[in-house]
Amino acid sequence: MVSFTGMLAIDARDVVKTFRSGWPRRRETPALRGVSLAVPRGAIFGLLGPNGAGKTTFLSILATLLVPDGGSVRVLGHDVVREAGALRRRLNMASGRPSFLWSLRVGEILAFYGRLYGLAGAPLGRRVDELIELCELGPHRRVPYSELSTGLKQRVALAKSLVNDPELLFLDEPTLGLDPDVSVRVRRHIAELRRDRAMTIVLTTHYMREAEELCDEVAFIKEGRILARGTCAELKRRIRLGDVIALRLDPPAVGWLAEAPGVLRCAAADGWTVCTVDEAEKRLPELLRALHVDGVVVRNVQVREPELEEVFVELAR
Amino acid sequence: MSWRAELLAVEAVLVRNALMASRNVFFFFELLFWPIVGVLSIGLMTRFLRLTPEQASFVLVGTIALSVVNVCQLEVAYAVLLDVWSKSMKHQFMAPIGIRHLTLGSWLVGMVRGTAIFALLALLGWWAFGFDVLRPGWLALAAFLLGCFLNAWVVGVGVCALITLFGNRAEAFAWASVNLVLVLAGIYYPVSVLPEPVAAVARAIPLTYFLDAYRAHYGFASEFAAPVATGLALSALYAALAHWAFLAAVGRARRTGLLLKMSE
Numbered sequence: 303m304v305s306f307t308g309m310l311a312i313d314a315r316d317v318v319k320t321f322r323s324g325w326p327r328r329r330e331t332p333a334l335r336g337v338s339l340a341v342p343r344g345a346i347f348g349l350l351g352p353n354g355a356g357k358t359t360f361l362s363i364l365a366t367l368l369v370p371d372g373g374s375v376r377v378l379g380h381d382v383v384r385e386a387g388a389l390r391r392r393l394n395m396a397s398g399r400p401s402f403l404w405s406l407r408v409g410e411i412l413a414f415y416g417r418l419y420g421l422a423g424a425p426l427g428r429r430v431d432e433l434i435e436l437c438e439l440g441p442h443r444r445v446p447y448s449e450l451s452t453g454l455k456q457r458v459a460l461a462k463s464l465v466n467d468p469e470l471l472f473l474d475e476p477t478l479g480l481d482p483d484v485s486v487r488v489r490r491h492i493a494e495l496r497r498d499r500a501m502t503i504v505l506t507t508h509y510m511r512e513a514e515e516l517c518d519e520v521a522f523i524k525e526g527r528i529l530a531r532g533t534c535a536e537l538k539r540r541i542r543l544g545d546v547i548a549l550r551l552d553p554p555a556v557g558w559l560a561e562a563p564g565v566l567r568c569a570a571a572d573g574w575t576v577c578t579v580d581e582a583e584k585r586l587p588e589l590l591r592a593l594h595v596d597g598v599v600v601r602n603v604q605v606r607e608p609e610l611e612e613v614f615v616e617l618a619r
Numbered sequence: 620m621s622w623r624a625e626l627l628a629v630e631a632v633l634v635r636n637a638l639m640a641s642r643n644v645f646f647f648f649e650l651l652f653w654p655i656v657g658v659l660s661i662g663l664m665t666r667f668l669r670l671t672p673e674q675a676s677f678v679l680v681g682t683i684a685l686s687v688v689n690v691c692q693l694e695v696a697y698a699v700l701l702d703v704w705s706k707s708m709k710h711q712f713m714a715p716i717g718i719r720h721l722t723l724g725s726w727l728v729g730m731v732r733g734t735a736i737f738a739l740l741a742l743l744g745w746w747a748f749g750f751d752v753l754r755p756g757w758l759a760l761a762a763f764l765l766g767c768f769l770n771a772w773v774v775g776v777g778v779c780a781l782i783t784l785f786g787n788r789a790e791a792f793a794w795a796s797v798n799l800v801l802v803l804a805g806i807y808y809p810v811s812v813l814p815e816p817v818a819a820v821a822r823a824i825p826l827t828y829f830l831d832a833y834r835a836h837y838g839f840a841s842e843f844a845a846p847v848a849t850g851l852a853l854s855a856l857y858a859a860l861a862h863w864a865f866l867a868a869v870g871r872a873r874r875t876g877l878l879l880k881m882s883e
Contacts, residue, residue: 367878368873368876390714402707414635420623462710
């Protein structure tokens with residue numbers, strides 16, 4: 303019989319973490335207040351939430367860098383506290399704000415971590431070569447880390463995170479501060495990792511488009527609690543923000559539109575009148591009919607679901 | 620972990636520290652400038668004070684020990700300091716690496732640097748002041764150097780524990796602690812001249828015994844019975860305690876989040 307928990311990459315239950323600081327008067331900052339999350343193997347899972355929500359704290363617990371105060375966490379079948387040593391060989395992490403020893407060169411950084419994960423000699427050299435090619439770091443192989451641009455540093459971090467070919471990869475804001483073209487390449491690479499290596503990937507991001515593009519499922523964290531979890535489409539439906547009908551009208555301003563039945567709100571943007579309605583399928587014919595009767599010419603119409611970003615704003619409110 | 624994995628992890632730290640040391644602008648000062656200045660100034664002082672060759676040797680042994688222990692313990696402290704400075708602690712502690720690999724790899728580099736400094740200062744002492752480090756014989760010399768390196772290990776690992784416990788605020792210990800240990804261990808004087816409560820502390824420091832054993836070959840009667848054996852026993856005890864303290868400090872840093880604060 304196949305156990306369900308055996309198919310999970312992450313099985314976290316009621317995880318609690320409070321940071322304590324200050325002396326003599328102690329300050330307590332609750333970071334996680336009972337987070338439960340199950341992530342299946344082979345998935346790309348997104349953790350979304352505002353700054354200070356607890357995303358990085360949760361990720362750090364999963365990566366064995368932080369010990370939870372309460373609850374249980376099993377990652378790849380290992381308890382993150384009692385079996386941390388065995389677990390560390392099987393996971394890795396890259397951060398959007400990476401930092402490595404500044405005077406080591408790119409190849410030396412990768413070789414250092416390669417040795418820590420048990421590589422040596424020719425296999426180590428081959429692995430470093432592969433990663434340098436994979437992350438397009440060839441021309442920078444002998445450049446000290448301190449002399450790299452932000453984008454290159456992040457590529458080094460990504461290369462380092464793949465040095466042990468991990469089964470589970472944590473990406474903390476992987477495209478933070480990157481140029482759009484580099485971000486596109488990084489996202490493409492993340493998708494390839496899952497496709498080609500069946501890697502489970504958990505990422506935190508502020509970029510909703512990134513989450514929509516990459517993640518099978520996302521969870522919204524706020525103030526140390528998971529507020530919602532599901533596929534992007536499910537969340538949009540569940541939050542019931544409504545559908546969006548964008549109209550290009552002549553004349554462009556129609557005062558009564560915002561008051562029309564089923565219209566939740568209306569706004570003008572770049573020559574479009576953007577109406578959020580309760581149900582596009584039902585309201586679009588009604589609106590078109592009313593506009594025709596009013597003598598307004600409809601030059602273009604677009605119907606779309608709300609952006610994940612709008613769901614995020616609603617949840618973070 | 621298999622033996623191969625153990626050795627590779629030590630090698631990783633060793634190579635890393637060696638590369639960093641070779642690119643460190645302070646390396647020149649640590650390895651050459653301060654030790655040479657120390658031996659020259661102390662050596663000249665022995666001439667000014669018209670000390671006998673034996674007395675001058677007594678003082679120069681302390682001066683050389685200071686440089687050797689200092690450089691080696693700093694290298695051990697670099698096991699943590701390098702990552703604190705570059706804010707890369709979390710990468711290191713997320714990898715399958717134990718503190719034994721960190722400290723052992725750093726210590727090996729420290730011993731190489733310490734031996735290089737010792738050789739340099741021995742040559743300088745012989746050329747400038749006629750101080751012969753080989754007069755006690757190779758075995759006594761080896762025991763003395765081993766004592767210096769073991770003390771450096773203990774102090775260095777202790778500094779690592781303090782930094783992991785208190786963060787950047789504890790950095791000063793990396794430079795201050797070894798000087799305190801050497802003052803107490805009788806760097807330029809026998810511990811018998813120290814007031815009793817301080818002398819009791821001195822008797823608890825392993826380096827006291829290694830200095831005593833080595834200096835005995837320059838005509839100064841040993842103050843202790845079996846000083847090398849006592850020094851080794853104390854070193855083993857403190858090495859175990861320092862290792863445990865570092866281990867406990869890393870565990871605490873994982874609980875408090877200091878490990879993350881010291882990263883990125």
